[in-house]
Amino acid sequence: MESILNLLSTKHPLALKHGATVVTETEIGKQEAGLPEELTTSTSFPKKNVGIAPTPTTNKADEVRVLTLADYEDAAYSLALAFWDDHSSRYFIHTPDRAHWTLKQKWDLHLKMMGYIVYAHLLKGLVVSAGEGYGCVALWMPPAQNMDDPLTLLRSGLWRLTYQLSPEGRTRFFTEFLPLLNHTKSSVLGPHKDTHSYYLVYIGTRPRARGNGFARKCIDAVTARADREGRACYLESSNDVNRGIYGRMGFVLQREIFLQRGGGEEGHVRLDIMVREPVGEEGEEGDADSGVDV
Template sequence: MDKTVASAGISIVESKSTMNAGSHISEVPTSFRIVAQKPKHTATPANDSVRIVSIEEYKEAALCLADAFAEDDVARYFIDVPDREHWSEEERWNLHVEILEYVTYAHCLKGLVTTVGPNYGAVALWMPPGKNMDDYLTMFRSGMWRLYYRLSPEGKKRFFTEFLPLLHDTKHAVLGEHDDDSWYLVYIGTRPSARGRGYARKLIEHVTRKADRDGKLCYLESSNAINPTIYRKLGFEERRKVHLQRAEKDVELDIMVREPVRIENEKGKIKKSTLN
């Protein structure tokens, strides 16, 4: 998911299940805005170097993503549901933050969480090659299991029965034998106040440089129509589009892949590496 750029891909890998593709349920036309009672940002040094986020900082990193994805269609897809029409904006915001705290904590445990800029100006969640967060211990420690109780019945159907299986199966179909041997950009987000400073590029290139050295693919889903243009400049190519279909209006995600590149020492040309 992406929100830095405008927003970069929720992606949580879980066990496969069958998707109810044909069901359409009326969407609640609720505006999801940031309420006044948000946690305060923690001050961090004002430098523009990418650094790894420790597990003790997961709440601050998650709050950056919550700000970035406050109006994102995918983030709202699980919260703006007919059976939570009575919820206040504060209740919706709190659940939105909770979801991102669970996901961020899981990536601190099993993946890579990076940030750049003062006060967590931008944050990226990556799942490295050979890693995943779908084991029971990670689900328990991160708090992801609580979503079975915090989401409404319709929210659970959208998240666990439609969204997660769709992302899991699409990633496997697109990457094939490289599915478990690639870098997965799960989330990338920039606070609205920190946009336009090149933070998203820094966070992405921090990993793509390593991916190039190791000959690894990078994969993401983009939930914002503006971002694919930005990702193409960073070497990503669109492979397909997928849709979440349980709301009144389908939510579209662009699936993008970046193949590793190498610099030829003799001529200084950049060309794509050949993957076996």
């Protein structure tokens, strides 16, 4: 098992993912994600003292709102539904050394991971949502921000993955995935843009909310800000369909990278690296030296 000291040395925004509390999984949510009857019981996570009262969970469909720590349980659950069948999410949990696990065990860990991810972004990033019931949730890392500090790592719960993931899952996540993303982002953007860009780390729309344009709203809300500031936006996508969708939003494919430790059921996982340059008032790209399931 990787030591906590090694974990704390990880230098990548995704190095702090998750921090979930008690999330009640409803029948409707389970049916959305195609989960079987056995997963209808609730899953508990470590309770977090957020120090604020819960906010209403209903969103007006035509609004994008910035989420707070009080929203993290529902936001994490929505993302868990969105990414349950995503290749990049399955890559860390559906490993050969966890072949004996039940589907419920895998779902529970998947939900916890999403909780850690959301909580870390609420602490250090920008989390927005659109649609009723957190229909779409987007996790952004703004310029000059990261989640590499030990306090955020501990508060988010990511450190728990050192024992919650299997040995193969830990290797895939900490040794292969995070370093690859870190190196690729720096290589594609260059040192200055890497620090001064907006990074769309995760965006997901739960099944029942798809087809309503909520993902576009969550992206447009931030790309508009990036345009005003003359900054680029960066993302990785593991969904073939999304390449065209992101392309229509101004993102351009820069590179394809692959997670290569999978075999059999998982196989190699391709990630599309896409960048959107800032756009000026006339629709021209600015000259400023500026993930994912939709």
